Amino acid sequence: MTRRAWARGAGTLLGLVVACYILAPFGWVALSSIQPEKELFRVPPQWIPRVVTTDNYRFIFTGRFPAGYQETGLLRGRISEKARDALPALRNSTIVAVTVALLNLVLGTMAAYTFARIRFRGAGALYMFILASRLLPPMAVAIPYYLIVSRLGLLDRYSALVLIHAAFTLPFTVWFLTLYFRRVPPDIEEAALVDGATRLQALLRIVAPVAAPAVAATAAFAFMFSYNDFPFALFVTSTIRSQTIPVIVSVTAVNPDVSFGVVAVTVVLTMIPPVLFAMIFRNYITRGLIAVTTTR
């Protein structure tokens, strides 16, 4: 019994260590965003902030320079000005990701329902094609995207990102929902079809309400993929007209002269939507992750 208690205690301790490892980076950025720049350069660092300020946030939202900022020089000021693109970039990201999620919701659900219920010539081959394309690593095909998108005349436009992200999320959506719809008993729909309902009506009125959580989860997945994407967005966007938040935060952060506190604010703002999604859809995301990589 004592041995068991000891094992339990060790488990709890290890669990806390792992929780720290996972959460500490988030905590550190959050704390950095509410401290003046000077405090951040203290050696050794101040683990519990001595001075708390909202200056960095105010700079991002209003453009007013944090106190004590001007003295560090004009160049530095100009560089951090780029960080203020974070708000329009968040807007761009949201527009693109919501559109991608909606496309998955409409096109993905309809295609999946068809694969699940209707037999038609070529169904097997088309389904296999979609399945296989799910495995294509983005990096291996991303380089030609720049050329394709520029040929289509879509460089630096939302539509380029929306199309690319949809192409990379639809395979998962179609495949996941096909499996899901197949588990829904077809009896009620068949009765409705006999009564003269169309396939679309059957999908919308009978199947979709039953499958709503799964459908919502695939839309959430699509949103997160699109919101988090970096390489595609880097390759096919060039100005704040279409640049998304991972691009803006990265190009700002890789500049060695940038104000750390100010970039910390943009990092915190960027993390809010995906972290909320992860909390809300936790169970579905977990199940989706398992399905997408293993599937038993």
Next chain:
Amino acid sequence: MTAHPAPRARSGEARYAYATVLPVVALIALFTIYPIGSAVVTSLREVVLYRPESTPFVGLKNYAAVIRSEYFASAWRHTLTFAAGAVPLATVAGFAIAHLLNARTRTASLLNVAILLPWAIPTVISGIIWAWIFNSSYGAFNGALYSLGLVDSYVPWLSRPTTALLSVLFAHVWKEVPLTSILYLAALQAIPEELFDAARADGAGALAALRHVTVPLLIPTTLIIVVYETMIAIVTFDLLYVMTGGGPAGATSLISYYMYNSMFTSFNFGHGAALAVLLAASLVIFIVLYMRLLRSEEIYRE
């Protein structure tokens, strides 16, 4: 396999079926088959930024040039070194954390919520955070070592070849552990409790049960994780872009980053495309292996 075989399509239904399926297939094809074809064509031509009008066919010249380049060999060497560290670490850490997640304690429920977060945020964002942690003038890692008296002055972790690669590796494992531990957790929970009861009845301790019940039953999951994580490690790009920019002295210039450089820094599209084709070809091996490990493909064949 399928519980409810689909009824034969009536004539109007086939039209509906194509109308719903073909747009999706076309969109996916546009960004999968077409780019691969386009990369192959570009890779056989000389395409450079300053001469956009003239793209003469040069056969395999681009391939020969990139393969013979010393950067190509070193990029692959770094990529394989990185994968050799990242794959076992992410796998073993995932296995261990899955056991912590599976415990019925309050810490476990906290951990179950926290574990998704590194996966949920954009990879570049985690790279930025870790680059700060390892920063040489205000990094928390240096600060912690200094406070504990382990270093006399801050160490420029990201400016030394070996520690730079290790720092990226650390961030990469942080990012991948949510997935591997969740996969292991699901596999763990699928093991029937009776097997552990039987092992206990036979007098097996916790370690013996781990060795004779858990580990053998988790081999399929482990194989999937290893192959999947190898693919992910090979295409690592986002972290390098924000953490090291491929430096110092190319020490973290893995194959994807090298490809990006030839495309967007040297603007030699022919070389970039040849690299993309070579990368895709080397990944095909892993994709085929992965497909074989998964049985999901069987589902559609009736």
